[in-house]
Amino acid sequence: MSDVESRPLIAVLNGPNLNMLGLRQPELYGAATLDDVEQLCAETGDQFGLAIDFRQTNGEGELVSWVQECRGRAAGIVINPAGYTTTSIALMDALLSAELPVIEVHITNIHRREEFRQHSFVSKAAVGVIAGLGIQGYALALTAMANLVGVEE
Numbered sequence: 001m002s003d004v005e006s007r008p009l010i011a012v013l014n015g016p017n018l019n020m021l022g023l024r025q026p027e028l029y030g031a032a033t034l035d036d037v038e039q040l041c042a043e044t045g046d047q048f049g050l051a052i053d054f055r056q057t058n059g060e061g062e063l064v065s066w067v068q069e070c071r072g073r074a075a076g077i078v079i080n081p082a083g084y085t086t087t088s089i090a091l092m093d094a095l096l097s098a099e100l101p102v103i104e105v106h107i108t109n110i111h112r113r114e115e116f117r118q119h120s121f122v123s124k125a126a127v128g129v130i131a132g133l134g135i136q137g138y139a140l141a142l143t144a145m146a147n148l149v150g151v152e153e
């Protein structure tokens with residue numbers, strides 16, 4: 001495995017209300033907290049020799065700024081855009097401008113839920129989408145990302 005300095009950096013970005021994981025509708029989103037998700041991403045990053053920059057914000061502008069910062073700095077982006085999935089053209093534009101592999105993650109299966117959750121602007125900028133597999137979706141996204149950026153377990 002490569003040392004931390006030489007590891008490809010993957011930004012794992014989380015949108016609004018994901019800070020409430022564990023408390024928020026646990027029957028839908030599960031009992032795990034955002035700290036648990038961060039821990040899972042760190043472990044998966046270690047497994048594949050990826051450096052992980054894990055963040056959450058409730059602000060659309062902040063999320064857009066973080067995506068802009070990824071250009072030239074990160075090797076890829078894993079994003080759960082949460083409520084901005086279906087509303088934010090600004091976020092889609094930022095992801096398209098980043099010119100990086102993007103994987104979109106949803107904890108729940110948005111296609112089994114309300115119709116308004118089912119159209120994703122973010123998918124226009126994503127290589128792939130993982131939905132409905134709980135927080136394990138983040139680990140699966142990082143596994144796929146390792147393959148996309150060319151590192152091996």
Ligand code: DHK
Nearest residue numbers: 017080082083106107108117
């Ligand atoms: C999280 C949210 O906050 C919702 O707005 C999305 C997504 C679904 C999730 O499943 O992770 O509709």
